[in-house]
Amino acid sequence: MGKKKFVRAITSRDEDFAQWYTDVCRKAELMDYSDAKGFIIYRPYGYALWENMKNYLDNSFKKTGHENVYMPLVIPESLFLKEAEHVEGFAPETAIITIGGNEELQERLIIRPTSEVLFCNHYAKVIESHRDLPKKYNQWCSVVRWEKTTRPFLRGSEFLWQEGHTAHATEEEARKEALDILDTYEDLGKNLLAIPFITGIKTEKEKFAGAVDTYTIEALMHDNKALQSGTTHYLGTGFAKAFDINFQDKDGKLKSVYQTSWGVSTRLIGAVIMVHGDDSGLVLPPYLAPFQVDIIPIMQHVEGVLEKAQELKKELEDLNIRVRLDDTDKSPGWKFSESEMRGTPLRIEIGPRDLENNQAVVVKRYNREKTTFIIDDIVKSIPGLLKDIHDAMYNNALKNVEENTREAIDYDTFKKIMDEEGGYIKMMWCGDEACELKVKEDTKATSRCLPFDQTPIGEECPVCKKKAKHVVYYAKAY
Amino acid sequence: MGKKKFVRAITSRDEDFAQWYTDVCRKAELMDYSDAKGFIIYRPYGYALWENMKNYLDNSFKKTGHENVYMPLVIPESLFLKEAEHVEGFAPETAIITIGGNEELQERLIIRPTSEVLFCNHYAKVIESHRDLPKKYNQWCSVVRWEKTTRPFLRGSEFLWQEGHTAHATEEEARKEALDILDTYEDLGKNLLAIPFITGIKTEKEKFAGAVDTYTIEALMHDNKALQSGTTHYLGTGFAKAFDINFQDKDGKLKSVYQTSWGVSTRLIGAVIMVHGDDSGLVLPPYLAPFQVDIIPIMQHVEGVLEKAQELKKELEDLNIRVRLDDTDKSPGWKFSESEMRGTPLRIEIGPRDLENNQAVVVKRYNREKTTFIIDDIVKSIPGLLKDIHDAMYNNALKNVEENTREAIDYDTFKKIMDEEGGYIKMMWCGDEACELKVKEDTKATSRCLPFDQTPIGEECPVCKKKAKHVVYYAKAY
Numbered sequence: 023m024g025k026k027k028f029v030r031a032i033t034s035r036d037e038d039f040a041q042w043y044t045d046v047c048r049k050a051e052l053m054d055y056s057d058a059k060g061f062i063i064y065r066p067y068g069y070a071l072w073e074n075m076k077n078y079l080d081n082s083f084k085k086t087g088h089e090n091v092y093m094p095l096v097i098p099e100s101l102f103l104k105e106a107e108h109v110e111g112f113a114p115e116t117a118i119i120t121i122g123g124n125e126e127l128q129e130r131l132i133i134r135p136t137s138e139v140l141f142c143n144h145y146a147k148v149i150e151s152h153r154d155l156p157k158k159y160n161q162w163c164s165v166v167r168w169e170k171t172t173r174p175f176l177r178g179s180e181f182l183w184q185e186g187h188t189a190h191a192t193e194e195e196a197r198k199e200a201l202d203i204l205d206t207y208e209d210l211g212k213n214l215l216a217i218p219f220i221t222g223i224k225t226e227k228e229k230f231a232g233a234v235d236t237y238t239i240e241a242l243m244h245d246n247k248a249l250q251s252g253t254t255h256y257l258g259t260g261f262a263k264a265f266d267i268n269f270q271d272k273d274g275k276l277k278s279v280y281q282t283s284w285g286v287s288t289r290l291i292g293a294v295i296m297v298h299g300d301d302s303g304l305v306l307p308p309y310l311a312p313f314q315v316d317i318i319p320i321m322q323h324v325e326g327v328l329e330k331a332q333e334l335k336k337e338l339e340d341l342n343i344r345v346r347l348d349d350t351d352k353s354p355g356w357k358f359s360e361s362e363m364r365g366t367p368l369r370i371e372i373g374p375r376d377l378e379n380n381q382a383v384v385v386k387r388y389n390r391e392k393t394t395f396i397i398d399d400i401v402k403s404i405p406g407l408l409k410d411i412h413d414a415m416y417n418n419a420l421k422n423v424e425e426n427t428r429e430a431i432d433y434d435t436f437k438k439i440m441d442e443e444g445g446y447i448k449m450m451w452c453g454d455e456a457c458e459l460k461v462k463e464d465t466k467a468t469s470r471c472l473p474f475d476q477t478p479i480g481e482e483c484p485v486c487k488k489k490a491k492h493v494v495y496y497a498k499a500y
Numbered sequence: 501m502g503k504k505k506f507v508r509a510i511t512s513r514d515e516d517f518a519q520w521y522t523d524v525c526r527k528a529e530l531m532d533y534s535d536a537k538g539f540i541i542y543r544p545y546g547y548a549l550w551e552n553m554k555n556y557l558d559n560s561f562k563k564t565g566h567e568n569v570y571m572p573l574v575i576p577e578s579l580f581l582k583e584a585e586h587v588e589g590f591a592p593e594t595a596i597i598t599i600g601g602n603e604e605l606q607e608r609l610i611i612r613p614t615s616e617v618l619f620c621n622h623y624a625k626v627i628e629s630h631r632d633l634p635k636k637y638n639q640w641c642s643v644v645r646w647e648k649t650t651r652p653f654l655r656g657s658e659f660l661w662q663e664g665h666t667a668h669a670t671e672e673e674a675r676k677e678a679l680d681i682l683d684t685y686e687d688l689g690k691n692l693l694a695i696p697f698i699t700g701i702k703t704e705k706e707k708f709a710g711a712v713d714t715y716t717i718e719a720l721m722h723d724n725k726a727l728q729s730g731t732t733h734y735l736g737t738g739f740a741k742a743f744d745i746n747f748q749d750k751d752g753k754l755k756s757v758y759q760t761s762w763g764v765s766t767r768l769i770g771a772v773i774m775v776h777g778d779d780s781g782l783v784l785p786p787y788l789a790p791f792q793v794d795i796i797p798i799m800q801h802v803e804g805v806l807e808k809a810q811e812l813k814k815e816l817e818d819l820n821i822r823v824r825l826d827d828t829d830k831s832p833g834w835k836f837s838e839s840e841m842r843g844t845p846l847r848i849e850i851g852p853r854d855l856e857n858n859q860a861v862v863v864k865r866y867n868r869e870k871t872t873f874i875i876d877d878i879v880k881s882i883p884g885l886l887k888d889i890h891d892a893m894y895n896n897a898l899k900n901v902e903e904n905t906r907e908a909i910d911y912d913t914f915k916k917i918m919d920e921e922g923g924y925i926k927m928m929w930c931g932d933e934a935c936e937l938k939v940k941e942d943t944k945a946t947s948r949c950l951p952f953d954q955t956p957i958g959e960e961c962p963v964c965k966k967k968a969k970h971v972v973y974y975a976k977a978y
Binding site: 122 | 532534535536539540541542543544547548550551567568569570571572573574575576579591592593594595596597598599600601602608609611618621622625626631637641642644646647648657658660828
């Protein structure tokens with residue numbers, strides 16, 4: 023009964039995907055709303071997902087010579103106004119401190135929407151010679167961008183992220199950095215999130231304010247809409263010139279540095295929810311999951327049940343597996359539902375009858391497959407099961423991307439598919455923003471990226487019939 | 501020559517301790533000033549110190565069942581005003597957002613100076629039953645408190661910290677939590693920072709705005725002034741009543757929760773600098789140091805030198821020792837000075853003559869002791885040397901506290917010692933704030949804490965001659 027009530031509280035995905043998403047965010051206790059509109063509370067379970075992503079990335083960044091720093095929360099308005107394109111992009115979204123210590127401030131302070139200008143200002147002070155390069159800094163922090171309509175993890179007035187900012191002696195090295203980090207983000211998807219990202223370069227219209235080139239990782243959600251999940255930018259020398267970031271090169275000449283910036287945010291939590299989740303709640307990939315195994319005793323008052331459950335827990339922990347034993351006084355059915363809602367990859371059910379038969383039942387969350395194991399085999403089987411689940415979840419997601427990536431060589435077909443199926447559509451493009459805008463007006467789809475594989479699928483832009491220059495992935499997006 | 505120039509740039513401690521401190525912060529590249537007054541930049545080396553403290557504590561917190569969360573950066577003004585004492589304590593220091601998305605906000609948003617009210621508001625929503633208790637949450641974030649006079653790490657308008665907030669079913673359990681965390685902080689001092697803290701309870705005057713009891717860790721700096729280095733608070737039910745944080749207890753009755761909060765901040769970096777540093781710069785305790793060993797090759801162009809240095813580096817890294825090999829084209833003397841400035845616990849010098857003799861020189865930073873080792877013995881000796889250094893640094897600091905803790909049974913003696921020697925003075929106290937205030941007026945010293953060992957050293961309060969109730973540690977403090 024408990025189970026029914028618990029499960030009934032979630033809207034099904036097909037009925038109302040947006041409501042399903044919000045239900046999962048709240049019922050799985052990932053977040054809660056705060057009293058400040060657009061600002062959310064990251065509850066322990068949601069924050070643990072972010073911590074696991076953070077640890078994975080932080081480790082990757084450090085291995086490749088990046089150093090963490092912390093820049094101030096605030097940007098004096100005059101500093102913020104230094105790079106024109108950047109200002110244009112971010113000014114409408116800023117939150118501004120005007121009062122400090124009971125006094126009106128002489129200069130208003132912008133809460134960082136991103137920290138390019140702070141890093142640039144600092145780099146201008148600390149970079150003098152080619153010996154000081156490269157500088158590869160990263161910071162973990164929250165940023166504020168004022169938003170009218172917000173959704174947990176996907177769009178909010180405050181979100182958590184990492185922002186990398188690097189300065190290099192050559193364009194080649196900076197471009198390589200932007201692409202190397204894109205690889206790091208792809209690895210995160212492949213190895214931790216079980217999400218296959220489509221990667222490529224953004225169009226002029228979609229790129230970051232102040233960037234020369236923006237690269238992106240795009241993920242496809244269950245509702246066939248795309249989610250921009252992270253970006254890396256090659257900034258060229260635009261910021262360096264605005265902020266006078268110069269260095270004396272080996273040839274004795276004073277030159278501008280070449281810069282990059284890049285970031286992923288708690289938006290990735292949204293991606294995980296919408297790629298893997300189902301009508302019973304979250305489905306977490308095993309290496310990301312805060313708990314990889316839930317042990318649920320049945321008739322735990324019967325002698326031996328709880329003891330065996332505790333023994334299993336201990337043995338699994340010795341293998342560095344993250345286990346939770348639910349020995350609360352809730353009913354087993356309720357506990358199963360909770361475990362499903364929270365997306366724990368494996369559930370071990372163990373009761374008196376299992377003990378008699380020297381066995382236990384292991385259930386995979388992602389496909390609900392139940393297997394009865396001899397008890398002594400369970401612990402040693404778990405690492406392999408986790409790996410199988412990870413691989414299967416990745417492959418399922420990949421299959422979904424493949425099945426929902428279509429090509430269109432004429433515009434009517436494009437509109438029909440976008441209307442009926444959604445997903446990614448590959449189409450040729452002339453390179454004019456007008457055609458990109460027309461697609462958006464007609465279908466609400468936007469260009470997601472120019473994939474690195476630019477093998478043409480036609481010769482003309484189906485929208486304007488002019489000569490095509492690029493292959494583009496279009497999709498409706500969050 | 502390089503060495504002289506480098507070292508000459510620091511003021512000596514005895515000449516001007518405040519200037520020495522600032523010099524070390526900047527020359528060791530721990531921080532830089534930003535364009536927003538009172539907001540500093542944590543440079544990689546300074547941030548690495550904080551990360552090491554953070555990892556140590558985070559691990560301790562998690563082992564004892566604490567969970568990390570993230571609450572919003574901002575507090576709506578109406579929420580902030582809910583607990584009166586708390587408001588009184590923090591309102592004068594707040595920074596306030598009045599504009600968001602180009603519009604004047606209907607309700608002003610306070611940048612969190614601390615997050616009690618956010619946690620309380622959340623706890624009121626998620627706590628219903630004794631089954632939901634205890635809640636033991638922690639968060640890592642920055643907070644903003646408007647300050648007129650600021651000093652790197654010690655006092656600034658923004659600082660990094662952790663804030664723990666817990667809710668319990670009983671007073672006993674909450675009081676135990678506040679004391680357990682105090683132990684965790686003491687352990688951090690003992691095992692990572694090599695700092696012996698004096699611990700105890702704060703007087704009414706010095707306690708946290710809204711607390712029933714505040715416990716503190718106090719450290720003694722090289723200039724014989726104390727630094728409050730962290731606090732834990734038993735909050736009682738004051739916040740619970742203001743925010744309606746109630747739970748149904750096992751007996752079916754609705755009760756208020758008992759709460760604690762506690763925090764340490766980047767101020768601890770200041771403590772490390774001022775407890776251990778010397779006229780050549782930082783001196784870092786080995787387990788905290790971002791790099792534990794600097795390898796400095798001499799005449800590195802000579803065949804074999806750099807190869808041997810790299811070999812040592814690799815072998816040390818295999819033992820999980822953090823090593824840096826300085827193979828830049830600076831002179832060895834310059835490199836020695838830099839290594840000293842940055843306080844790396846051990847320096848290995850290796851040159852062609854050393855190689856011929858199958859030896860290398862190992863120098864301890866904290867006492868400059870040089871030892872010549874047979875090369876094959878170096879790697880296996882390092883872990884023991886690091887432990888010796890840690891213990892010696894802790895013991896030196898402890899000796900310094902002991903030598904600078906004095907007792908005063910009459911007030912004239914108190915004033916004389918405080919004027920001439922500084923340090924801690926133990927004195928009896930009647931419990932009246934008037935006497936505490938008089939001590940401060942006369943000597944600038946404040947009560948640091950009532951130590952847990954309350955063995956009386958006299959019967960009357962030397963200030964007012966009334967009956968004494970408490971033993972107090974007084975000191976001038978940062």
